[in-house]
Amino acid sequence: MTWDEILELLEQGEGQSVEFEKNIPAADDVARELVAFSNADGGKIIYGIDDKNKHLIGVTPDNHFEDWVKDIGRSHCAPAITPTIEIFDKGDKQIVIINVAEGIDRPYKTDDICYIRDGSISRPAKENEEKEITNPWSGKGLNKRQIRALAIVGEHGAITNREYREAFNVSHKTAHLELTLLEDKRLVKSEGAGRSTRYIPARALEE
Numbered sequence: 001m002t003w004d005e006i007l008e009l010l011e012q013g014e015g016q017s018v019e020f021e022k023n024i025p026a027a028d029d030v031a032r033e034l035v036a037f038s039n040a041d042g043g044k045i046i047y048g049i050d051d052k053n054k055h056l057i058g059v060t061p062d063n064h065f066e067d068w069v070k071d072i073g074r075s076h077c078a079p080a081i082t083p084t085i086e087i088f089d090k091g092d093k094q095i096v097i098i099n100v101a102e103g104i105d106r107p108y109k110t111d112d113i114c115y116i117r118d119g120s121i122s123r124p125a126k127e128n129e130e131k132e133i134t135n136p137w138s139g140k141g142l143n144k145r146q147i148r149a150l151a152i153v154g155e156h157g158a159i160t161n162r163e164y165r166e167a168f169n170v171s172h173k174t175a176h177l178e179l180t181l182l183e184d185k186r187l188v189k190s191e192g193a194g195r196s197t198r199y200i201p202a203r204a205l206e207e
Helices: 004-014 025-038 065-075 125-131 142-158 161-168 172-184
Strands: 018-021 043-047 084-090 091-101 115-120 122-123 188-193 198-201
Touching: 004 018, 004 043, 004 084, 004 188, 025 043, 025 065, 025 091, 025 115, 025 122, 065 084, 115 172, 142 161, 142 172, 142 198, 161 172, 172 198
Parallel strands: 018 043
Antiparallel strands: 043 091, 084 091, 115 122, 188 198
């Protein structure tokens, strides 16, 4: 990130996809935020800025900080979460930016609690909210494109290789491999041949 991008986030303030912390918190607090953002659309956690007063405070991550955060994602979160970490230098101070991707295997939990992002707050999900974010394809080893393709199949009844390529900007080979994997997992079945091949809901998907 650039300093201008950080300032833009600071101007927008905390919200669904960004959290500011003056200091580096304890491991359980880090885990809670990782889970909440993974259960939402992803986001950024920024340490070293007082967003209330718009002050750069800075933090002092040690040489093992990145490993520490990634270990929290592995050992405190279920399923495991793998964030990316940036350390930004501004003058003689440092800012830490933790980038959390939208989770595929939702719901994510820490200490058996499912946290969600509610505006600028990370809070425990209610039972109905946890059900709403639960991914029916969790644990099936699918990537985001495949999960979204299943949603397209569910909504429109079918998807072709061409439609897959256009929807996700991938090559013909990638589309073929990923659609074939869905068929191998019996989540869809193919009909037709050649360019007219389309992938429709498998019986297991229809039931």
